[in-house]
Amino acid sequence: MTNSKQIAITYFLGRALFIGFGFSLLCKMLQESVWVSALIGTVIGFLFLLFLQKYKEKHHDETILSKIAFFLFNLFIFIELGFILTTFCSSFYLVKSPTWYIILPIPFIIYTLTRKGVQTVLKVAESLFLGSLILYVLVIFGLFKEINFSHFTPILTKSLKDILLGSCYFAIYSITPFLLLWKVNTNKNLAKMYLFSMLGIILIAVFILGVLGPNLAKIYRFPEYMTLKKIKLFNFIEKVENIISISSLLDLFLTMAICGINLKDLLPDKNKKIVYPLFLGLLALVIYYFSIHYEKQLFIYTYLPLILGGGIIICILTSLIHKKRKH
Amino acid sequence: MENEIVKRIRKDFKKTVDLVIKPIKISLLDTIYVIYLESVTGSDKVNDYILKNVSFLNFLKQKKKMDLASVIPAPNTKVLKNADEIEFYLTNGFTIVIHKKDILALETRAEIQRGIPEPTTEQTIFGPKDAFTENIQINLGLLKRRVKSKDLKTESIVLGRKTKTMIEVLYFEDICEEDLVQNIMEELNKIDVDGILDSGNIMEYLSLENKTHFPTIIKTERPDNTAKALLEGKVVILVDTSPFALIVPSFFSDFLNPISDNYKKSNNINFLKILRLACFFLTILVPAIYIALLNYNPETIPTSLLINFSTQRDSVPFPAIVEAVLMLFIYEILRESDVRFPNSYGSAISILGALILGEAAVTAGFVSPIMIIVIAFTFITSLIFTEQEIVNAARHFRILFLLSAAFYGLYGILFMFLYFLSHITELKSMGKPYFYPIAPFDKVYLFKGLFKRKITLDTKRSKLLTNKNYTKQRRNLS
């Protein structure tokens, strides 16, 4: 795909899993050293993406085992993202609405985005890229004055083991959506564009730490949203966090659309026009089930990076097995 | 003893009051028949070209075969092969001269049209002020005055069984791509209909690949607009009896800006271009954002303003969404009536409109003043566009956004925006993507369509439209 499409979709994909779960877990684990492990995690992610690109070029065959692994991986991420979306919306935007009401439009939107293949999603990402960047720059201008630099010191309060574990988690959160682009022809500049997307996330981590401080960031459920509440531009634009965090929901929708395309390709070819919408409806029901059972949410909150890391390894191993057998 | 062909013509055109058949005897056995329809031919032309010369032949008594075509001095002569073609030429203002088995058609068309008018829909202050008329030859002439090149080629086709409208497809051979022209001719050849009355009908046939409210083909009545489109590598379609020419393919950015921007300074005009793009999105989004912010997230509005709104809304019995839909409906009625009524009714209608929507409605407690401001702003931003179809498409999406904001608030605006974007990026204009300079991103056309570059830097054509001829300007830097 062209450079402009690649950079747009990379920007949105890299940020998708951080909202809702990512920042909250990382802020609790590493209080003042969030940005240090963010930097190390970016480097780990960059190297892993380079390795992945080289691997993808040489390897083209697929077995049934790798297809099943990929299908399950996509399914899990789709349900996970739908769950994050629902939780985020019902905490801030539609507080009194029941959960099924919020989940209802999701299958319809995913269906219209994925009806005609991956090019629609790429073009939508391309058109939204500039607007998202402008909103992000506004956030930086609005929050810069509120940073309290004494929140950053002392650095490296946590042990080295904690920081490395945190950076591994960071890398897993950011790499996982790129694994979904397995079937799509990606540009060779993917790794460099990944760095650009991660720059945005590192800045968000720095702002959360600077504005809220390590003590408050630890206790909040959505620290990134709480930081946005403090934006004050030109002394009269305030209380605009509603409008600005809309752009973070865009990441979720676009990543879910790419999951949907992968799932659609792996469904059987017969009657795809009827099977695919029904399948999406079924996934909506599964998301609803997860949203109303709180204990499963807590389990996923703590163990999400491990599950995702395991998923990545399984996907790569299953594709490796075939290669070994061939040789 | 009449000619068989003449008998056939009499039978075909039985109840036609303007048919004139004039037999001229040149010898005892030889008769030349001059046939024309009085309503579409100019009688002085018939007189000058044909009758005078044919009557002159009366005295010659030449026995060898006459070459009528070279004797009669008419500028456009066609020798017809069979009698089926007579209907087409007779109704198009040609005079048919029949001598034994030779049929000759001579052009003697009457001038049933206006002079070259000023454009009514796309007015400009600084720029050329001529517009197309209903005669296709005059339109072609206006175009060729601007584009004097032998590379401008034409393909013509006649459509409509009863109207037999002449349609001409123009393009530059060394710039335009051949498969685009072939595509268009294939689509046109598929049309089999009773009548084509206006270029709007052709426009609908050519945009059948999409199911959308958005227009994908430009209708313009300015010759400078069509000349500019030809130079970019697009194809122009002229339709007889229609003063609007079609430009294919057209992209979203072409509909937003008028042609007169090209004749002004680029620094000043870029601000207006950004304003128009913002106005397009404002006219769709403003009522929806107002409803979403007021009823779902009032914290964004400052407290003192919020108390004002609350006091105003207290006196209105309807919920805000019902008020919004009602006001949009009333404004649409007002706009439609504004187009239809003749100018001589004057200011009474505007006074009535202002009364309905001004003080009286507010004082009666029917709507709140803030809703009037919001809806009036929506309509003012939609009046910026010259192309009527874009305004209609915006109206469709405006209602959708309003409903989704009423049900879901800001979240609803988000997913309706995603639907809008996925809809508009899937549209195709004759095979080319519709949302072109924005997605897929092309730097050259972005600066041509959406913004304006300094004229010395505008040196290349866009890659989507042409593969042959990229550079259009060379500048020697001394």
Added chain:
Amino acid sequence: MKKLWVIIFLTFFLTGCFDYQELNTRAIISGIAIDYENEEYLLNLEILNNKKSEGEENASAKTYYVEGTGQTISEAFSNCHLKIAKEPYYAHLKVVILSESTANEKLKEVVDYFIREPSVRNIFLPVVSKNAAAKEILENTSKENPVVSTAIQNLILDNKANDTVSVLKDFEVFTEELINPYLDGYINTISREEDTLYLAGIAVFKNMKLATYLDEEETSLLNVLKGQTKNYVLNNNQSDNVTAIGLYDNSLNLSFTEKGLVFKTKHQASLLETTYSLDLRKKESYEQLQREFEPILKDKIAALLQKLVAKQIDLLEIQNTYYKKYKKTLDNWYTLKADIETTITLNKNGLTFEVIQ
């Protein structure tokens, strides 16, 4: 077929929208007063009135009040909500007034409630009411200030003359100070005298309880030391000549030596009034004035420090600075010897070079 799906889809919405709420059905709450008496919370809500005012008499009826009681804060809030005819809306909350008893005994519960509640945005200003009940302060409307919470907010934010006595801090920052083990939290206090409200210094909290009050003079000095004020007036009327300078740019540097703490303060000052016969074109005049005022300031800082040490209140962030430098806790900071060095630089003198004789 497609239209059938759309119709079925739309029937879901016949049950009504859940979050859609008309603006005039929301009661916009602007200020809250929390009292605690007889083991019971007494809650007062100030709600903005959206009825049209007709005539001069009703022009000041811009707010109305609702009262409620309860054993816990949540119960008190739900008791209040029973008495409001509309849906309560907290996103425009400006001020929360705590009474002395609340600040003393129930601060933890109050802070936990407000931090956890999603509908309250934590950028309101918390204040403590001094020498008056919180309810009296909230109901103190007058013709110039029909809405009390806006008046209090303006007192703290906009009134430049009060710049020395006010502390600009919203609720979230206050909570962070309370949670941080190395800091002590403090907020403004409001007092009332004959129907006018005024700022009366700050209230200091230690271990989630009200520890002490600092009056206006001490608060101004604290603001000077923290670099948050721009016009602190320092007088010298001990001798026959009266001089006053204003300190406008202040900074404090804290360092730790073997002997103890070292406070180094630097101030930039401007000359406000004097009756000395000075020629301000010469360098010696400035040095004379500086030498005169430095001990005065040093005495004041020493007095403030003594008071803080006596109550073991760490308002100058001594423990915090130590932790950030050395990553260790300094437990006995109040036993250390403190050394103060002040430097005043007089570099503005107004419009005249000479003094009126």
